[in-house]
Amino acid sequence: MVTLPRRRFMQGSALAAALAAAAACSSGSGSSGSSGGSGGEVAFEGTGPITWVQGKDNSGGMVQKRIDEWNELYPDEKVTLIELSAEADQQRQSMVQNAQTNSEAYDVISVDNVWVSEFAANQWIVELPADELKNDDIIQPVWDTGVYMDRFYAMPFATDAPVMFYRKDLLEEAGVEVPTTWEEVTAAVDAVRALPGHENIGGFGGQWAKYEGLTCNISEFIHTAGGAFYDDEGNLVINTPETVAGVKAAIDAFSGDYIPTKALEWMEEDGRNAFESDSLLFYRQWPYQYANNLENLGTDKFDVAALPTIGGNAFVPTLGGHNCAITTNCQNKATALKFIKWFTSEDSERYALDTQTLAPILGSLYEDEEMLEKFPYLPILKDSLDAAKGRPQAVAYGDVTAAIQDAVYPELQKGGSAEDAVAALESRLKDLA
Structure with a gap:
């Protein structure tokens, strides 16, 4: 096993403690000021206009409507919504470029929880006053996504874990029950394909294009098989029979046409469009899709279930979600902190669930x-959150996720060798050490 250098990983309590001790030598903390992106004391001072920066809003403008409510309450502290790409990789690139050019255009940013370590370590965001933001209702693993080196940098506002959307109407037409195992999934696909007019329907879709979605999806196959990328001390443990088995299960699913080849080009919305247009039977997807399906399909045609076991192992979802962070160059940090408190309040969490079906942090x-009546899948989602596992918490996460995609994607395309994919990934990750 190869031990990764501390500048790249923060896993393991001993490692985190050592890094926190080093950081404490040059910074202070407190509720009114904290160490952060600048490496020194940061006062939460300055009131006035700020920007809220996030990925594309797929909710039909519900985010802007919520921000309009803030702007009515606080007209002298107006928040302007900046929407970036719908693609996570491009969102990250825009935020990194903004930080590296010392731009003041972005004030409060929506960071994927796996970016927190990178953004904090590079001093692009400031430490937040945890004592002003924490409460006992926040799901602990969700809160933990905002921590780097025992310091709190990014407040969760939406968590995420995938569920299985399925075409209820087509399963009923084929006379099959909702599957709970991968074997039952493939049998259900075969049964629906036997129906007239559905011979070519896609089976079990996911986000397998060469971007962050691929990392999430292949991580689930690997973790479900019992494999891992790193252990708790940050040691590379990728090349194991369990990891190979997980990658092989994914390759075999493509080769057997149960995951459609088209999914190799799919991001979230591509697969949703296929699901809603009678071209896909099952879709591994984040819960935000529920609102879209309600509008475009109706409850007679779709429903939500737990993701299936694979090889007898319970499915291990990837923990997703986004956090609010204040950029180092934000000039109105008092307003920014005030906005984060408001944007992550119970009222805001309820609004985001009600209007966007975002998974709440509470x-x-x-x-x-009231929420269960509107969204009966919530217990399924909570179970998925409880079972979820995060992606590698790497300071150089962009390099790690690129290595995963570069190693796995070609083998999925050609129905190749899981052993070759894992060996290539091990080599790439060693090169990052």
Whole structure:
């Protein structure tokens, strides 16, 4: 095993403690000022206009409507929404470029939880006053996504774990039950394909284009098979029979045409469009899709279930989600912190669930009677969150995810060798050490 250098990984309690001790030598903390992107004391001062920067809003303008409510309450602290690409990789690139050019265009940014370590280590975001933001209702693993070196840098506003959307109407027409195992998934696909007019329907879709979605999807196959990328101390442990088995299961699913070849070009919305146009039976997807399906399909045609076991192993979803972070160059940090508190309040979390079906950070909303009546899948989502596992918490996460994609994607394309994919990935990750 290869031990990764501390500048790249923060896994393991001993390693995190050592890094935190080093950081403490040059910075302070407190509720009114904290160490952060600048490496020194940061006061949460300055009120006035700020920007909220996130990926493309697929909710039909519901984010802007919520921001309009803020702007009515606080007209002297106006928030302007900046929408970036719908693709996670391009969102990250835009934010990195903004930080590297010392631009003041971005104030509060929506960071994927796997970017927190990178953005904090590179001093692009500031430490937040944890004592002003934490409450007992926040799901602990979700809160932990905002921590780097025992310091809190990014407040979660939406968590995420995938579920299985399925075409209820087509399963009923074929006379099959909702599958709970991969074997039942493939049998259901065969049964629906036997129906007139559905001979070529796609089976089990996911986001397999060569971008962050591929990392999430292949991580699930690897983790479900019992494999891993790194252990808790940050040691590389990728080349194991379990990891090979996970990659092989994915390759075989493509070769057997149960994951459609078209999925190698799919990001989130591509697969959703296929699902809603009678071209896909099952879709591994984030819960935000529920609102779109309600509008475009109706409850008679779709439903949500837990993702299937694979090889007898319970499915291990990838923990997703986004966090609010304040950029180092933000000039109105008092307003930025005030906005984060408002944007992650119970009212805002309820609004985001109600209007965008974003997974809330508050455990109580998964048991809320009003929300359960509107969104009966919430217990399934909560189970998925409880079972979820994060991607590698790397400071150089962009390099790590690129290595995963570069090693795995070609073998998926050609129905190649899982052993070759894992060996290539091990070599690439060693080169990053």
